[in-house]
Amino acid sequence: MAMMELELRRLRHDRTEIYTRAIQPILWLVVYGTIMSSIRAIPTGGIPYLDFITPGVLLQSTVFVSVFYGLTIVWERDTGILKKLLVAPVPRYATVVGKTIASGVRALFQALIIAPVALILGVKFVPNPLNFLGALVILFLVSGGFAAISILVASFMKTRERFMGIGQAIIMPLFFGSSALYPVKMMPPLLQHLVVLNPLTYAVDAVRGLIISGDVSHLPVDAAAIVAFDILMFVAASMSFRKIIE
Amino acid sequence: MARKEENISTENLVEVKGLVKIYQGKIRALDGVDLSIKAGQIFALLGPNGAGKTTLMRILTTQLKPTSGQAFIFGRDVVKKAAEVRTCIGYVPQEMSVWTDITGYENLLIYAKIYGIPAKDRKKKVWEALESMGLGGFAKALVKTFSGGMIRRLEVACALLLKPEIMFLDEPTIGLDPSARKAVWEKILTFKREFGTTVFFNTHYMDEADLYSDEIAIIDRGRMVKLGTAEELKHSIKRDVIRLGLGSRSAGESVLNKLRGLSLVNEVSADNSELTIAVGDVEAALPAVIEVLRNEGIPIAKIAATKPTLDDVFLAYAGTSLQAQAGPEVRDVRSMRGQIRKG
Numbered sequence: 001m002a003m004m005e006l007e008l009r010r011l012r013h014d015r016t017e018i019y020t021r022a023i024q025p026i027l028w029l030v031v032y033g034t035i036m037s038s039i040r041a042i043p044t045g046g047i048p049y050l051d052f053i054t055p056g057v058l059l060q061s062t063v064f065v066s067v068f069y070g071l072t073i074v075w076e077r078d079t080g081i082l083k084k085l086l087v088a089p090v091p092r093y094a095t096v097v098g099k100t101i102a103s104g105v106r107a108l109f110q111a112l113i114i115a116p117v118a119l120i121l122g123v124k125f126v127p128n129p130l131n132f133l134g135a136l137v138i139l140f141l142v143s144g145g146f147a148a149i150s151i152l153v154a155s156f157m158k159t160r161e162r163f164m165g166i167g168q169a170i171i172m173p174l175f176f177g178s179s180a181l182y183p184v185k186m187m188p189p190l191l192q193h194l195v196v197l198n199p200l201t202y203a204v205d206a207v208r209g210l211i212i213s214g215d216v217s218h219l220p221v222d223a224a225a226i227v228a229f230d231i232l233m234f235v236a237a238s239m240s241f242r243k244i245i246e
Numbered sequence: 247m248a249r250k251e252e253n254i255s256t257e258n259l260v261e262v263k264g265l266v267k268i269y270q271g272k273i274r275a276l277d278g279v280d281l282s283i284k285a286g287q288i289f290a291l292l293g294p295n296g297a298g299k300t301t302l303m304r305i306l307t308t309q310l311k312p313t314s315g316q317a318f319i320f321g322r323d324v325v326k327k328a329a330e331v332r333t334c335i336g337y338v339p340q341e342m343s344v345w346t347d348i349t350g351y352e353n354l355l356i357y358a359k360i361y362g363i364p365a366k367d368r369k370k371k372v373w374e375a376l377e378s379m380g381l382g383g384f385a386k387a388l389v390k391t392f393s394g395g396m397i398r399r400l401e402v403a404c405a406l407l408l409k410p411e412i413m414f415l416d417e418p419t420i421g422l423d424p425s426a427r428k429a430v431w432e433k434i435l436t437f438k439r440e441f442g443t444t445v446f447f448n449t450h451y452m453d454e455a456d457l458y459s460d461e462i463a464i465i466d467r468g469r470m471v472k473l474g475t476a477e478e479l480k481h482s483i484k485r486d487v488i489r490l491g492l493g494s495r496s497a498g499e500s501v502l503n504k505l506r507g508l509s510l511v512n513e514v515s516a517d518n519s520e521l522t523i524a525v526g527d528v529e530a531a532l533p534a535v536i537e538v539l540r541n542e543g544i545p546i547a548k549i550a551a552t553k554p555t556l557d558d559v560f561l562a563y564a565g566t567s568l569q570a571q572a573g574p575e576v577r578d579v580r581s582m583r584g585q586i587r588k589g
Binding site for chain 2: 078079080081083084085086087088089090091095098
């Protein structure tokens with residue numbers, strides 16, 4: 001909880017990052033989304049293309065925030081903050097969980113900036129605040145899982161430069177290898193199998209169901225997959241976290 | 247405070263036995279260190295960069311596992327009982343360890359939460375810690391705007407939140423200017439007096455070890471070279487020097503030989519009317535030296551006695567000068583701290 005407060009307080013003092021980070025996803029929506037929807041090249045099952053990709057873009061931007069949250073950790077490692085946290089009388093998994101929650105908070109703020117933009121562009125959300133809330137929960141869970149991956153990566157890649165490279169190498173394939181921009185059916189068969197292993201696929205599916213199509217029949221499976229992914233990543237990150245300062 | 251456990255002596259707050267740490271299978275950072283520290287004192291671990299100071303501290307603060315050997319704090323094994331050890335230690339790493347994009351007060355508040363200090367005491371404790379480090383007036387300023395010394399004091403304040411039994415300070419004043427160093431130390435001494443906290447600090451500044459510590463251990467290339475109070479250490483190398491300015495006449499060879507014959511004198515050299523006599527112990531040797539000269543009828547115009555510095559001590563035990571070794575790395579750390587502050 002303290003970690004979450006830390007992020008909130010940081011954001012209060014300096015909000016630039018959240019605005020600049022919002023530029024890219026907004027471009028996806030405004031430029032890519034509008035152009036692709038005008039040529040109608042992708043079968044989206046009756047949903048306008050812009051609406052189709054909104055969940056994906058939301059997720060991509062939150063995941064982006066989470067994955068690069070590891071950068072903060074690398075920075076905290078370069079300074080003595082991590083050492084001090086590891087010497088503090090709290091269990092290490094608590095520190096990991098705290099950090100991931102903190103990143104989730106940051107990611108949610110990101111989503112709250114992008115959603116109104118999508119609204120302005122004419123994306124039709126399911127008009128039920130509960131659904132939107134559910135979507136935020138999914139976003140939060142997913143970004144927590146990715147923040148854990150980020151901690152895992154940071155434990156091995158101890159410099160910023162290496163981390164940047166790996167970060168990009170994780171996000172883009174996951175983004176393109178999910179149903180964020182196009183239906184899974186359009187992918188080559190091999191990729192279609194791999195998509196099953198991509199946590200973003202489930203997340204996109206869940207969020208799309210909740211806020212765009214209103215079809216929540218997959219939700220239990222999606223949520224289960226995301227939670228399983230989270231737990232797996234938390235455990236791995238907690239185990240690797242110790243190594244980070246060595 | 248001390249708890250019985252296995253057969254480890256609980257009189258000593260810190261007990262280290264045969265500690266070895268090898269990094270990546272080849273770098274021997276610690277090469278069989280033994281050490282015991284009594285509660286309630288200020289203990290300085292003095293050594294050049296790369297001597298193993300930080301490694302030792304990081305093992306004691308449960309950050310690293312030793313390759314072999316054991317270490318205990320309050321009789322608790324730092325490997326097997328790491329979680330317990332962490333409840334009674336405070337630690338300030340060498341690198342900067344506060345968030346610069348929030349205020350000093352917020353930093354402490356967040357650490358207080360991380361440390362699990364109950365909500366009702368939190369505000370009070372944070373303010374106490376800030377005041378005791380002389381930062382009360384800057385609580386609401388962003389840490390970015392703090393000077394190096396203020397950041398250090400904030401870090402110490404942070405470690406104080408837990409009222410630890412023992413405080414580990416890794417190079418507490420590295421990269422600070424003399425007045426900031428002094429301010430940091432004054433505050434450390436104050437809280438030490440107030441709470442009886444044991445302080446364990448690493449340094450390569452001899453003057454700090456000399457001025458502020460009750461006991462000093464000299465470490466070099468992963469080995470403990472010598473342990474004692476500053477006085478004991480300086481005494482132990484028997485390198486006191488007496489300089490005598492002789493008035494009218496210079497001492498002849500026979501006088502020099504007589505001086506050399508004294509059991510307390512190690513070496514004598516003469517340069518015109520000046521005599522330089524190396525002795526084990528000035529206080530003991532001086533009367534005998536004066537006696538010889540008086541018997542020979544040689545008038546003494548002036549007497550100067552010099553005691554060795556800790557650098558001489560270090561030189562005698564480690565074979566190299568501490569000052570010669572404290573070179574570029576220090577500057578690196580300094581510039582790094584600077585960069586972090588700016589960034």
